[in-house]
Amino acid sequence: MVDLVAHSNYQSINGYTIQPSPANLLNPNVRSVLIGNKNPAFSWQINSTAADVAQEAYQVLVSDDEKLLGNNKGNVWDSGKIQSIQSSAVIFKGIDLKPSTAYYWTVRVWTNKEKGPSPYAKPIAFYTDSVLSEYKLPSYPTEITEQKPVRLTKSNGVYFADFGKDAFGQLKLDLFSDTNNKAVIIRLGETLDADGGINRKPPGNVRYAQYKLNLLRGMHAYKVQIVPDKINTKPGAVKIPAYIGEVTPFRYCEIEGCNGEVEPENITRLFAHYQFDDNAANFHSSDTTLNAVWELCKYSMKATSYLGTYVDGDRERVPYEADAYINQLSHCAVDREYTIARKTSEHLIYHPTWPTEWILQSVLIAWYDYLYTDDIRPVKHNYENLKAKCLTALADSTYLISTLNGKVTKDVLSSIHFNGELRDIVDWPHNQETDGFVFTKYNAVVNAYYYRALVLMKKMAEDLGKANDAREYEKRAVAVKKAFQKAFYDPKQKIYVDGDGTNHASLHTNMFALAFDLVDAEYRKPILEFIKSRGMACSVYGSQFLLDAVYNAGDGNYGLSLLTSKTDRSWYNMIRAGSTITMEAWDNKYKPNQDWNHAWGAAAANIISRKLMGVEPIESGWTSFRVKPQIGSLTQASIDVPTIKGTIKLSCYQTPKTYDIYLAVPANTWAEVELPIDRSKNDGRLFIDGKQLKSNLKLKNLINTMERIGSGNHHYKIEYF
Structure with a gap:
């Protein structure tokens, strides 16, 4: 990450992601993630599932020439070997960065489990803003994801499309007409009426809108121009970027008056959203x-x-x-x-x-x-x-x-x-x-x-x-x-x-x-x-x-x-x-x-x-975190928690006589586990990573919090007698 941006070389045109390239910085139609800080911060994860892995030192290289990094040379910054466990928010200390310039960075680390340094990570680019300052926040451009309806039906000459979920966006259609100026009615809405059609009089501020398209003869592409709302575009409201255009929330679409056949591939919702990893959690x-x-x-x-x-x-x-x-x-x-x-x-x-x-x-x-x-x-x-x-x-x-x-x-x-x-x-x-x-x-x-x-x-x-x-x-x-x-x-x-x-x-x-x-x-x-x-x-x-x-x-x-x-x-x-x-x-x-x-x-x-699931940071940057599951009457619960240090994986299983916790701790972090001991039970056994803790235990005397554990895969098992 550079200044907390995971995809520091991200670029797009009108919301559509493109192949990143420094050459695109000269294209006024390209929107890039731009780093505006004179001294940006670098963060990285250590990809290891081994036990008790902790970083002992790091070396960051920054160059304005990707080939130099290939030769392990940073002509803009070479931090040297820094003895530190810090792997997030490491501040740049090289020569002055230039505006509107492509830079490349990489890092290698020394851990307590390896005799020498790791290989350098694959270099990644970041692009500086046209003006650099002591403090400036980067952000991603708004993205567009094209979506097709999950269901399309036709009744009484009206096509009904359901996209499965509500989303802020626009509508793009490919429609056929056998005449010019053929009037077609488009309806967009968030909710349905009692008959299963789009609710044209929804309650409160639940959205509904109707638009008229005049079709040209033949098959043509049309984009419905969303009319801005007078209230949510007032001064003080956050405006949608001009390169995206106005959007409205809708799940459902109706097309009335089209004399050509309409298939799912003819209907596209342009879902507007910020950068998001659907698989992170x-x-x-x-x-x-x-x-x-x-x-x-x-x-x-x-x-x-x-x-x-x-x-x-x-x-x-x-x-x-x-x-x-x-x-x-x-x-x-x-x-x-x-x-x-x-x-x-x-x-x-x-x-x-x-x-x-x-x-x-x-x-x-x-x-x-x-x-x-x-x-x-x-x-x-x-x-x-x-x-x-x-x-x-x-x-x-x-x-x-x-x-x-x-x-x-x-x-x-x-x-x-x-x-x-x-x-x-x-x-x-x-x-x-x-x-x-x-x-x-x-x-x-x-x-x-x-x-x-x-x-x-x-x-x-x-x-x-x-x-x-x-x-x-x-x-x-x-x-x-x-x-x-x-x-x-x-x-x-x-x-x-x-x-x-x-x-x-x-x-x-x-x-x-x-x-x-x-x-x-x-x-x-x-x-x-x-x-x-x-x-x-x-x-x-x-x-x-x-x-x-x-x-x-x-x-x-x-x-x-x-x-x-x-x-x-x-x-x-x-x-x-x-x-x-x-x-x-x-x-x-x-x-x-x-x-x-x-x-x-x-x-x-x-x-x-x-x-x-009880997963919360104790120290900043998830250097250490607490695991205190309180799953109630659930018999099973599993979660992947994304953090700046890596993904924490936790699974809990319980029966009347057992409670199992499976925990994957990312490298360079430590977990404090608080066991969900059932105090109503008298005796039991506790196993940690397959080893029994002492002998049979009086559970009422056992403290919940275990000693801090390092990275890797861990298994806690409580058995009740």
């Missing part, structure tokens, strides 16, 4: 509903990526921090792609939205970018902005923050680049999804976010070498946690209330407290029971934090029941309604103006990866 379990939910959420990452920036949906096409946070986590769960999240984060730093919690989420987004990539440059570049986004300026003598304590000044708003009224949100929409939350001067949900932001700012300051800042953030976090308990914990109810002066306790207050580690172990049980009593009393956005809370508390069975629920507040309900991209809300009745292409509804993808 996989999940399968013994529950077919869970598998369908995974596929729904995984596909939603690709289907909603067409603008190269995370947006809220087709209704507005505007980036929001809450959408971006969930989109980022789920995108990282299904693909080894980080540039779109980074670009969105950068946009939101300077174009924030109005909710108090959303401002704080910029800190969370920055943290996860660093955690998943090991590249701290965005944190460094935006550090002062992130400090402001932490909203410490709104804290008063209570140590809590509030938008109602007179602290929201023009200077504060200017520091976060916001020109408007800052307001607490809790969940959205307010009238349906806040579980009756009572808004007061000091808001428990806002302050849970504040605490989380302080904890993460401490970690980022520490890794930037800003020790004084790190100590200050840690001090503030300790004070806020104490103040949070004092202000919001009700010892009689043994749960948290929504704010000062109210005894109302919502699902949201308690799930955010638990999700953001504000609840000490001895207080978790009654809070978890309260959370479970409320069900899914939150929006699709809130489900992210509800499930984080449930799995953090160790209740995998309840987490699974939420993921596989078939109520009208479930992912299955989206599938049942006919959507193939996650919706903005659980159902049309909960948000009548919703659209059917909202990635913030796809939290289940990252929850399955991070919580149900």
